[in-house]
Amino acid sequence: MLNKDVVVLSHIDKIYGENTKFPTQVLYDINLSFEDGSFNSIIGQSGSGKSTLLNILGTLDRPSNGSIEIQGIDTAKMKKNALAKLRNETIGFIFQFHYLLPEFTALENVLMPYRISKKPITKEVMDRANDLLDLVGLSKVKNNLAVNMSGGQQQRTAIARSLMNNPKIILADEPTGNLDSDTTEQIYELLRQINKTYKTTFIIITHDRHIAEKADRIIEIKDGKINLDLRQ
């Protein structure tokens, strides 16, 4: 492994329902590594295994075979709690459906991981939340309820939330999937800006060629295998 790789997947298989009558294999011997600070896109037909791969990358799901190293740490033998700690400290997630709590404000949503884990909301934490809301361009509406914000504003809130723990890696599963093309472009610009400013590694599943073609690298998944791995 090169030191500059933040995540390394080796020989990953994923079989759903392994111990059932009808096991289905959806990933086949995937070998992939991602360089620190790089901006990557994953494309492929629906059902090809992209989300499964991203969930394994994010340690939300375990592979049937193979190993995942995150910042040089082999996650295979880690206990649940240790894994959760590593995940919280290194990975941020952005999904197509942002899972904001509608009856809370943007600011409260950004602080939600702290509330849930019952960590104290110190002045530093509060400042960071406010800074991130500024960064994503939501200073003016940060006290609006999520339910009253536009789709783009909600996704920006989710992006700010994903940045709260200052992650090394951001995994995004179709982050612009339900946004119009102008908003998509703005969200892309925002993600790129975060990538440049904080050297955050991005791995983004997208159907949108306008996002994929601007990434440093395009990985195409086809039937659970890597069909193409392209760099600019």
Added chain:
Amino acid sequence: MKKAYYDTFIKYLDQENKDKSVEYVMSLLKSKSITLEECYLNLLSASLSNFVCKEEDEDLCIWKEHTRTSIVRTILEATYPYVIERKNAVSDKKKSVVVVCPSEEYHEIGAIIVSHYFAMNGYESLYIGANTPKNDIVSAVKVIQPDILAISVTNYYNLVVTKKITQEVKQQFPHVKIVVGGLAFHHPDSLSQIVYDKHLTSLDDIAHIEEELQ
């Protein structure tokens, strides 16, 4: 070629002076001050590839780039009589080639130059167009039955569809040689993932490609 030719040409382009730009290059060709090759590579290609946007006029860049491209394109088309002249002067008639850009690929100046180069070297050369869908490329190959299919790709995202195109063409028409080129193949790892016969980085190689493809 004299550097002054390039500088003068760029001066007219910078002024967005289409008439002067076209007249100037055509007069250089007519007086045989430059060859067709020099016209394509040292003037037309270079004027686009070296186009840089000055920080202060970033807002102006897009339309300036488009205007320049459009002037270059006009000149490129206007040179065609010289291409015919060169083609007719080739004694041993060569084979046929179809030149295309895959779907969503709008960068076509390179492809047109390539199609002219093939013609200058005695090929029956047909440029099908920018942004050509996969099925149209396959059906063109089926109907025209060229010896060579030349594919120009600039935007690296378009290698995704290029892979499908070349796989399908090779499967259905294994005798058709596939030649690829363009900026998208810049990264060495890209090529190894695609089915093709020849990747060209220099257009001078078109002159010898027939032997190389044997």
